Amino acid sequence: MEARPEAWPNIIYLDDFNMKATQVTLPGQRILVVGTSGSGKTTLARALSELMGIPHYELDALHWQPNWMSTPTDEMRARVAKAVAETTWVMDGNYSRTQDLSLGRADTLVWLDYPFPVVMWQLLKRTIRRSFRQEELWAGNKESFRVSFLSRDSILWWGIKTYRRRRTQYLRIMSDPVYADITFIRLTSPVKMRAWLAQVSMFASEDK
Secondary structure (H helix, E strand, C coil), X not given: CCCCCCCCCCCEEECCCCCCEEECCCCCCEEEEEECCCCCHHHHHHHHHHXXXXXXXXXXXXXXXXXXXXXXXXXXXXXXXXXXXXXXXXEECCCHHHHHHHHHHCCEEEEECCCHHHHHHHHHHHHHHHHHHCCCCHHHCCCCHHHHHHCCCCHHHHHHHHHHHHHHHHHHHHHXXXXXXXXXXXECCHHHHHHHHHHHHHHHHHHC
């Protein structure tokens, strides 16, 4: 059974997936949400932020400047260090150059470890929507159809390239004794993510 922050009591519920009563692992107060591009990290992080009443930091928002310019590493690390120094937060993103800072302060890591076809389908739908609607993202940037589908900078190609790497990375982190104090919550499908989030929502409502 997974470790659980002491601030949260045991909760028993009927697992919709194996029809057995199991213990729900609930998050602490400094939560890092990770997963391959398109897995839904930011959506989940925002939901947790609203449910728990804690600040949300999106690493993409801290990283990107206008015209898709990257924030220099020193400045990026300073921004992340300031965010994680707070008592409570939920952060989402996979940036390796700041991971020591976020993992060093996190008490919970939520990993959206979905099958490759699921992630790519979600990523494709998101990319089409953003390109077609010209949704404004970080620092006023927008995804274009040409870059998204017809260039080496395609987010779809990035998702394909990094999927296996991310899985290897987080499996290694989960087994690393350096991070033994972190509660790991590994959600392997959108259905299980929604079921887990519903349990967090239920407890958060009762706790208010």
